Amino acid sequence: YASRAYYSSDHKKNITIQGTAYETDPKWFNVPSAVADATSRQLHLQKDHPISITRQIIESSFPTPTFKYHRTFSPVVSTHQNFDSLGFPKDHVGRAKSDTYYINETTLLRTHTSAHQADTFRADESDGYLIAADVYRRDAIDASHYPVFHQMEGAMSWDRTKVPDGDVAKAVWKDVEKLPKHNIKVEDPQPAWNDKTNPIQDKHHSVAEVEAIGCHLKRSLEAMVVDLFTRAKSAALKANPDFVDEPLQMRWVEAYFPFTSPSWELEVYYAGDWLEVLGCGVVKQDLYINAGVPHKLGWAFGLGIDRLAMLLFKISDIRLFWSQDPRFLSQFTGVSDSPSSLSRFVPFSKYPPALRDVSFWLPKDREFHENDFMEVIRSIGGDAVEEVKLFDSFTHPKTGEQSRAYNVVYRSWDRTFTKEEANELHEQVRAQLIEKLGLRMR
């Protein structure tokens, strides 16, 4: 593990990110140095990196000139861009310091590529756009969650003043005809909208328009996932002609986002479980109105590139993308220039894990946020923390005090931890939990 302190969010006056200095505010600043360092990695632009290859393959499902590509927007955005412009209420949990990395009160590391929706609707003349970028969230620690990951935002709009007879629904259905067909059965058991939980914006859109736009959106995204899986399968068949994959399974579920309605999420069955890969919906008309293009309407989506890269290459742990180990990176050489040379990732042998437990009483004088707990552990263990899992939680019947117990799995990519090293690491974790969060160890 990195001996350099991962968590040194102690107050500095300025922080420089991608060449620009930003003034920090000690009341808000909570960006650990390892997270700040990650802003320079740009894995989605690094040639032959699996995140970049996946980005490139997804882009090919949304071709130019219909779609315009953006890949270099700065990760530093305003609270207005990340939240207000999208209609997030003032008290939304996503705004909390426990969930988001702040530089100062109004400046943060974007938590999603949707932070650029309003600006891009205003600036782009094209019918559609794609934005690929690194995003930052304080979150749980496990194989599919990492505080830095990559998203692709996509949107497509139709202009009421430009479609024949002003009939948007008809124009969209014509475009649906042009989409690639697939014969994979997709589960979509819920109604496409629900007056209470997932309404049509009936002030702005007709039922026919929402039906057409929703269908164009879902078929476009399904085609993208089918394309990824087809490529993954031919890569596997190249290595082993007798290869039999588990069949691709997808399902749509109703969702909620403040900036789309109705909204849906797409899940893909992977390694015995449903994995959410994207959120999407019919763009709230206020976004177009505020961007000065009130006559447009359409869809938007935001997907997790890392999650799709895991599906494409069968990479089981999201931390691997940050590896600089040649055993990892060399497996993808040449694929950016020649995507058909894609081959399946061959896992290199893992070193044994070190398992430690931590159990404690929650402080009585302040709130306990699990993300703060996760962050303290990561601050000590860095990428050597593979998983942190709650295994016990109870309230003392007499005193009302609350107890929690977690398993922590430490594992290095490049060597075995000695018992002493694991103990020392875990001791530091416990000490920091006491100091930073006021926990009382049991």
Ligand code: FA5
């Ligand atoms: C959003 O971020 C919305 N901005 C998506 C959106 C865009 C909706 C446009 C509507 C219109 P969500 O928080 O669900 O939604 O994240 C989108 C995807 O990012 C998830 O489906 C998942 O694939 C990925 N993702 C989310 N959190 C993580 C994480 N911690 N690690 C890796 N991938 C993640």
Ligand code: MG
């Ligand atoms: Mg989601």
